[in-house]
Amino acid sequence: MTTAREMGLVTCTSCARVWPMGHARCDRCGHALRSRDTGSLQRVWAFWFTGLLAYIPANLYPMLVTQTLTGTQSGTIVGGAIQIAHHGEWGIAAIVLIASVVIPVAKFAAIAYLALSVQRGAVHGLRHKQHLYEIVEFIGRWSMIDVFVVAILSALVQLSVIASIHPGPAALTFALSVIFTMLSARSFDTRLIWDARTAISPGPPSPSGHQ
């Protein structure tokens, strides 16, 4: 168990080649080399707060404004999901709720947990944290579903007086929220999670950090 840093080396995060510490740029792929991204957590939190700020109006303002013969109806994210559920389409309602509510909220919580535990230097469950990060990274983009649904509906449903659908302001803030949380997750340097292990084992190897 040896990290590149312990060996006086630095790993290229783009192509995985190893270089001597102090090498500025990877000769193979041209990526800037950094043993640890020291500004990582600052950027994680900056994007995290921006994403959270955008997520609040995304839930308060309407996502879709539907005009039919009977009147105008505007629906928020949660309202839209409830409406779908009323039609008996429980599966689709669940997809919308999961993609637009459960995933974003869980993402905010997960990123905050990871960043805080790195800041506190927590040494337990490193592999679980790595796993959590991978899930966050993988799942984040799926939150864009609702924005795409709004795009499709407002392009398609333009039937003069009978029915027309227009996007509401929440479409913008929700898209921003998803993009900023994706940037937040991508700014996170996962090597910081694993540093907790080396920080406690300059002496005898501790069993807690392994696997």
Next chain:
Amino acid sequence: MLLLPPDRRILSYLVKETLVGNAPEQNAAAPDLIGCPMCDEVYAVRQPHAGERAVCDHCGTVLIATREGAGLRILALSIAVLVLVVAASFHPFLSINAAGLGNKVSLLDVATSFRSGLLVLVSVATILLIVGLPALRVAALIYVIGPIELGRPPAPRAREVFRMAQALKPWSMTEVFSIGCAVALVKVSDLARLEFGPAFWMFAALSVIVVVSDRYLCSWSIWEAIETADQRRPAPPESEPVSGSEGKHA
């Protein structure tokens, strides 16, 4: 075993070699080192056989996942995606009918449906996420992998282009958009009748192809291939300033 703990002797040798300058013929026999980008663990790695995978036994990250004929497949699939993206952008995507009124939209109409005020930004983002970036990414893969598969030296700036392609991966959201279509269909089903245009099927096909193609893409193998292909380059043709030792054997 594809991955081994790094041998100190090999390590000091490699470090010296890269610092001092290049000695390709001396270095040829030494196995490469590979670092896990996620947890920083270092391994010595030999050239993998086709089909071999290497997983970091520390954090579980897949470091190498080679597949037989992967380059050629990615190339073919990327060309297919590029053709489909262009075709799907202009053919009718979905059409709607209700009480004698109808509307037909293309993929670009969908992407540009946010027109009022600041919502234009969402249109820009949507075009990029479902058409622009996916097209750019597969074009970049073709540009990088094409010359290598043809046995030529890598294309100019192949490194930058491949790094860009890798960075674009999470932002290319074709499969997310496909699920979005399914949700939209249900939402309007009680309001009007929907019909799929040819572009809808093209888009569905390309979303699947992108996912399949990405399963073949092993970034480590492509970097190795770029590096190997670089050695096919005749001695002095590029006047581009390339820093450091270039002739390291993979």
